[in-house]
Amino acid sequence: MTTARSRSFRALKLGLLVSGAVAFASSAPIENRQSKIENSPSLLPIPAGTYTPLQRTAKEPALIPVAAFLLAEHPVTNAEFLAFITAHPQWRRSQVSPLFADASYLAHWTDDVTPGPTAPPDAPVVRVSWFAARAYARALGLRLPTTAEWELAASAGYTQLDGKTDAALKRDLYAWLARPVPTVLAAISTARPNLHGIRGLHGLVWEWVDDFNTAMVTGESRADSGLDRDLFCGAGSIGAKDTTDYAAFMRQALRSSLKANNTTTSLGFRCARTP
Numbered sequence: 702m703t704t705a706r707s708r709s710f711r712a713l714k715l716g717l718l719v720s721g722a723v724a725f726a727s728s729a730p731i732e733n734r735q736s737k738i739e740n741s742p743s744l745l746p747i748p749a750g751t752y753t754p755l756q757r758t759a760k761e762p763a764l765i766p767v768a769a770f771l772l773a774e775h776p777v778t779n780a781e782f783l784a785f786i787t788a789h790p791q792w793r794r795s796q797v798s799p800l801f802a803d804a805s806y807l808a809h810w811t812d813d814v815t816p817g818p819t820a821p822p823d824a825p826v827v828r829v830s831w832f833a834a835r836a837y838a839r840a841l842g843l844r845l846p847t848t849a850e851w852e853l854a855a856s857a858g859y860t861q862l863d864g865k866t867d868a869a870l871k872r873d874l875y876a877w878l879a880r881p882v883p884t885v886l887a888a889i890s891t892a893r894p895n896l897h898g899i900r901g902l903h904g905l906v907w908e909w910v911d912d913f914n915t916a917m918v919t920g921e922s923r924a925d926s927g928l929d930r931d932l933f934c935g936a937g938s939i940g941a942k943d944t945t946d947y948a949a950f951m952r953q954a955l956r957s958s959l960k961a962n963n964t965t966t967s968l969g970f971r972c973a974r975t976p
Contacts, residue, residue, distance in 0.1 A: 744771035745898045752849040755949045767853045773971040775889040775900045780822035785837045792833055801832040806964045824886040825906045825969040831961040834909045834970035845911035846973035855902040857895045874948055877904040882967045909970040913956045
């Protein structure tokens with residue numbers, strides 16, 4: 702009798718534990734329940750290296766060590782972002798909070814779930830905010846790359862590690878900077894891969910980085926002399942490590958002008974992961 706009662710108690714206890722676990726899983730955010738394998742981008746290894754900031758404060762080292770990490774082969778496409786907002790309706794154009802995205806968020810899409818002719822499925826998604834980009838990455842168990850990581854990956858040329866000495870890369874990069882933003886962006890497959898196999902770091906769209914706001918500058922030396930001056934990179938080209946790196950100045954200028962809910966016609970993102 703005692704044994705039967707003990708067995709019944711253990712069975713009841715086990716049933717309650719299982720039911721509790723199922724209830725907890727059902728109440729967990731959808732980001733945690735979504736498969737981290739399905740729809741995950743192709744991630745390629747970027748070896749450890751060092752990043753030389755274009756500008757730095759007195760408290761920052763001249764060279765920043767960057768640990769090895771994984772970076773998406775290409776920026777997130779319209780098709781991939783559509784899959785995300787289908788699963789996460791709160792990030793659809795009509796439902797997103799203005800705190801997390803400004804009025805031009807996905808404005809070039811036909812409607813909430815139809816990218817349309819100006820947003821081909823295999824072209825990079827743009828007009829997305831930092832909040833939306835970060836939410837997308839987290840839904841896949843990933844993250845946005847840091848500035849140091851992005852710049853390290855982007856410093857490689859097509860065929861050599863030092864992109865600054867790669868004539869073909871420099872030609873393509875500055876030709877892209879000189880062209881107006883097209884109404885319809887090119888497919889990710891049109892971007893030539895660099896030495897690491899990463900496509901589109903230059904020549905497709907600008908990209909969000911996780912710590913974009915650490916590049917903020919005011920351009921006014923008197924304003925930069927406040928108590929928070931060590932949080933910023935500096936102003937203009939004062940203290941720049943390489944004053945000839947026009948593209949790096951352009952990236953810094955863009956990052957310093959952004960707020961986390963901003964969206965633009967040429968700003969997309971890609972994902973990263975710590976090994």
